[in-house]
Amino acid sequence: MDSDILANRRIPQQERGERRVADLLEAAASELSEVGYDATTMKAIAKRAGASIGAVYQYFPNKEAVVGALRTQYANEMEGRWINLEEATAGLSIKERTESFVDMMVSFMEEHPAYITILDAPVDSKRDKKTRGQLRERLARVFCARRPAISVEQAYLVASITLQMIKSMNALYAAARHRDRPEIVREYKLAMTAYLEKRLIS
Incomplete structure (x- = not known):
């Protein structure tokens, strides 16, 4: 009792x-x-x-639980921003939507400095995998809507690679000097746009 x-x-x-x-x-x-x-x-x-x-x-x-709670909080807020961004950019090109998405991520990192700090911090792996799975599923649905002919398996693969690109951008952005960050963002916009245009248009 x-x-x-x-x-x-x-x-x-x-x-x-x-x-x-x-x-x-x-x-x-x-x-x-x-x-x-x-x-x-x-x-x-x-x-x-x-x-x-x-x-x-x-x-x-423990501290790991605190970080896990912060990650969940950030993931929930980010998902809300993604939903709003998808609605706001529905009629735009892949290039315009990709650039808006990258800008949203950069804005999120600047508004939440702790997000950069906890990128590689130890957390509950099961919870972290669940969060990544939810983000991947959302992106896959977006890609299926963008290109109905794409298979579910291919949509999930493209979503996984896109998320990995975002993760690598976050890490480089966090480690870079402030004056170098805009160039990193520009390069990732180019890379992500080229990849998504190839997979969702070609």
Whole structure:
């Protein structure tokens, strides 16, 4: 009975609990972006959030869980942006849509500095695979709608390669000096446009 009560307390079901989790994740994002993954500690997250260390552990058993929650939060927000972008660019060419998509990704990284920090941070692999699978499925559906003749298998392959290109762009963008980032973005726009035009038009 006691274990059931404790388990229920760890789930932020009430509004105050949800606010506490949001505050902790915001503090974690700030800490991660400023000092990096290795230097970030649960104690530092608690201090930045103005919470006790016990409050942090109430919701997150370790730093990896915090990063996993941030990744899920970012993935959900990114999916919403993708949906809006697809609607806004429905009548545009593949080149225009690809460039808009890359610009959206760059904007997201600039608005969420912690996203760059946690790109290669350890997380729950099962959850991360699930998130990537959802993104791949969404892209595959978009490609099928763009080119009805494409097979489902081919659409998934193109989606997988596109996501890998995005991942590599993110990594290069994160490691580059600020003055070099615009050139990286331009090159990836060219590469992704050429690839998608070949697979979705030819």
